[in-house]
Amino acid sequence: MSTPFAPIAIDDPDDPRIAGYRNIREKDLVGRQGLFVAEGEVVLRMLLAQSRHAPLSILIAAKRAESLAPLLARASPETPVFAAGQAVMDQVVGFPIHRGILALARRAPEPTPSELLAGLPGRALALALFGIANHDNMGGLFRNAAAFGVGAVLLDAECCDPLYRKAIRVSVGGALVTPFARFGPNQDPITLLRDHGFEPLALTPRGRTRLIDLKRPPRAALLLGAEGPGLAEALIARASDISIPMSAGFDSLNVAACAAIALHQLAFGSER
Amino acid sequence: MSTPFAPIAIDDPDDPRIAGYRNIREKDLVGRQGLFVAEGEVVLRMLLAQSRHAPLSILIAAKRAESLAPLLARASPETPVFAAGQAVMDQVVGFPIHRGILALARRAPEPTPSELLAGLPGRALALALFGIANHDNMGGLFRNAAAFGVGAVLLDAECCDPLYRKAIRVSVGGALVTPFARFGPNQDPITLLRDHGFEPLALTPRGRTRLIDLKRPPRAALLLGAEGPGLAEALIARASDISIPMSAGFDSLNVAACAAIALHQLAFGSER
Structure with missing residues (x-):
């Protein structure tokens, strides 16, 4: 058996043991056989230490073996x-890759929104996203959600992975x-949230309550739509509507920035 | 003379009239002869309507001429x-460009930090940035600064353009x-800010006052450093230090997200 400190040398880009890393830029890899690829040292540390997903294997640039040893020591001996050398790595993944560490992992079974909300404590934050199709924005939203202790992110069918x-x-x-x-195809987000005691707070430029004046309920769900279209009127009408006032000549904030502002306020601002 | 509604057709990528758009990905174009390139419809609208910089010319994809006519009507008749066709445009700029509109503009003369601060009203927000070398972060910071009415952004020598x-x-x-x-090479940022009545507020993970508890002074300057190194200790020690508390297992926020949170709080939160 190999150990993390004696990586298995790969010389052939077609080696079947690293087939899972092939052409990782192709988006359709996502979800294929329930696997995903993660990259970079910080991300891998989270995957190995805090994540519910199971790493199946790790691929590193041979020149990084020594510097990555402390991180690799956290991996299970069965992983x-x-x-591989840089040239082999580039050939496998399909482009010049600078990050010297990748992992292939199996997705944990996805709970239903109900299961997720039911498992949260009495005081909790949820984030419900609608139409977030951009991976940068999705990543930024999860970064901010993690920083402010969001217990559940709920996604509609238009959200990316x-x-x-x-x-x-x-x-x-x-x-x-x-x-x-993910919300089910016939699931009503507002009813679901209210059934679990979460007050839906729709962030929209025309919201009548300023975010800064909001008294947070114990279970709060922040609803956000994509930049441009925003949230559907039908959702806003059935939620508490809140807004972030902006300069008259420049009313444009990125959706992840909006989430950061609102989650900070919900986490530390006034409570009901 | 041409008018915005009768664009000048360009068939040759080497046409000297569009030489300013050549190979715009090369970073060293920036600052060369005091010119810069802006792209996209929303950005061009701001350049033509609200900016202090002078557009010298505009280059559009011929197929966009009709849809862009209302925007181009805002340009001076002297611009x-x-x-050009898509192939010519791609050849000029040096890569396949999807945005159908570019402008070449002359930078307005840059004021000194002192001139800028002296011209602000009695109640004003400033943003002082240190070591922000990433263009994405710089862009995000300016987007948030504009949304919350920041009157001046001050940059140290390590900040990008x-x-x-x-x-x-x-x-x-x-x-x-x-x-x-830009701060001058021998200019002390803290002294400069205080001389103009701006209280320096250093955002740092070890800040003793939580952002949410801050009572904002009328003239407030938010100090931010790059992700990773953060602000220099010598700056923090001479400023009021504030922090944004984060989850124990995940204390990582993007610098532009930090700015969004802090500027929203400064703009609408408690005042002194």
Whole structure:
């Protein structure tokens, strides 16, 4: 058996043991056979230490073996660590890759939104996302959710996959540790949230309550839509509507920035 | 003379009239002869309507001429508008460019930090940035600064150029409208801010006052350093130190997200 300190040398880009890393830029890898790829030292540390997902193997650049030894020591002895030269690595993944460490992992079974919300404590934050199709934004949202202790992220059908490689990277691993679930096709988000005692708070430019004036309920769910279209009127009408006032000539904030502001306020601002 | 509605057709990528757009990805274009390139419809609208910088010419994809006519009507009749086919455009800029509109502009003369601060009202927000070398972060910081009415952004020598194309794009034009200045090589930022009545507020993980508990002074300057190294101890020691508490297992926020949270709090939170 190999140990993390004696990585298995790989010389052939077609070696079947590293087939899972092939052409990782192709988005359709995501979800294929329930696997995903994570990259970078900080993200891998979260995957190995705090995540509910199971690493299947690790692929490192041979020149990084020594510097990565402390990190690799955290991996289970059953997780094989492969080491390849830069040229082989580039050929396998399909582009010049600078991050010297990748992992292939199996997705943990995804709970239903109900299961997720039911398992949270009496005082809890949830984030419900609608139409977030951009991986950068998804990553930023999970980074902020993790920083402010969000217990559940709920996604509609239009949201992209938080376990896509780039989303994980931008989240600095937040997507690996913050639990998420997808609304079912016939599930009403507002009813679901209220059934679990979560007050839905819709962030929208025309919201009548300023965020700073909000008295937070113990169980609060922040609803966010994509930049541009925003949240559907039908959702806003059935939620508490809140807004972040902005400069007259420049009313444009990134959706992840909005989440950061609102989650900070919900975590530390006035309470009901 | 051409008018914005009758763009000048360009068929040759080597046409000297569009030489300013050549190979715009090369970073060293920035600052060369005091010019910069801006791209995209939203950004161009800000450049034409709200910016202190002077557009010298506009280059559009010929197929966009009709849809861009309302925007181009805002340009001065003296600003030539060139139109090229996609292949010519790609060849000029040096890569396949999807945004159908670019402008070449002359930078407005940069004020000194003193001039900038002296011109602000009695109640004002400033942002002082240290070591922000990443154009994405710089763009995000300017987007948030513009949204919350920051009157001046001050940059140390390690900060990248806010008028680099990508920074302008990520700022959604915020970098074009929010005034900025560079600290001089022998200028002490803290002394400068205090001389102008601005209280320096250093955001740092070990800050003793929680942001949410801060009573904002009328003239407030938020100090931010790059992710990773953060602010120099010598700066923190001479400023009021504030922090954004985060989850124990995940104390990582993007610098632009930190700015969004802090500027929102300063703009709308408790005052002294």
